Amino acid sequence: MASLWKTGLSAFLTQISNPKTAIVYGGIFAALLPPVPSTGQKLALPPMILCVESGWYVIVAIAFSAPAARTVYQRAKTAIDRVAGCVMALIAIALIVGN
Template sequence: MHASTAIVTILVALLIGAMSPGPSFLIVVRHAIGLSRRDGLASALGMGVGAVLFSGVALVGLYSLLAAVGWLYLMLKVAGGLYLIYLASRIWRGAKTPLDVDAFARSAGNPRKSFWIGLTTQLSNPKTAVYYGSIFAALLPQHPPEWAYFVLPPAIFAIETGWYTIVALGFSTRKPREVYLRAKRWIDRAAAGAIAALGVRLIATAHRVGL
């Protein structure tokens, strides 16, 4: 796979992962509904900053190690593929579970505090770290070009912050919120299918030293 194609595929995979409801999603929803639109946007910014930190660690630490140890690269791809399939099954099973937005009571907001809550929520979620490692191991070449180190972090920031900004704006407005809640089951199942397919691909290509 060409490096530029791999970068685009990584960004699409990370967008799918961000769109799958989890702790980060619920925090942004809670702030947008229970506090204010500004708090929702501040927490979205925190999610984006946390994603950049994850991508930096994955790029620098992970690939410095994988470049020297080929068998570890293969093992990580298999483990990452199995994790992605497991994650997809969890998302699929939870697709029918409704998101109870009425439980988010509105109270006084604090955008600065919401930013830090968003950031710490992102950084404290081990599943996010594993997901990033799995995606990078699956799609990024074992010896990525230098420009990838400069392109990926800002692109990931734009994707994560952009998606959670949409969430904050949507859930602070009644009609978009209702549309999402009606389509939640199908959105979750589509995301689960895409993540599972990526996991299967990762395992199927694990024998290859590089991509």
């Protein structure tokens, strides 16, 4: 059990020190939130982000523990990266043109 906590702490520290995460969320929030978010929105965002991030990484860890999933991903990686890049570009364009 101690190694599970150690692994979890290592993953948390890696993620929290990754500036890409802050940049991505900052860009999404800037593009999609109103200019002056309500107090409720400000209070709801951190737990929502925690749930989304935690849930995503649990799903990825479970999925990629299967060799078949890793093989499928390796075949589709280029297409997935391109789609993700296009989505990020669309968010950037929305920021530039002001929604």
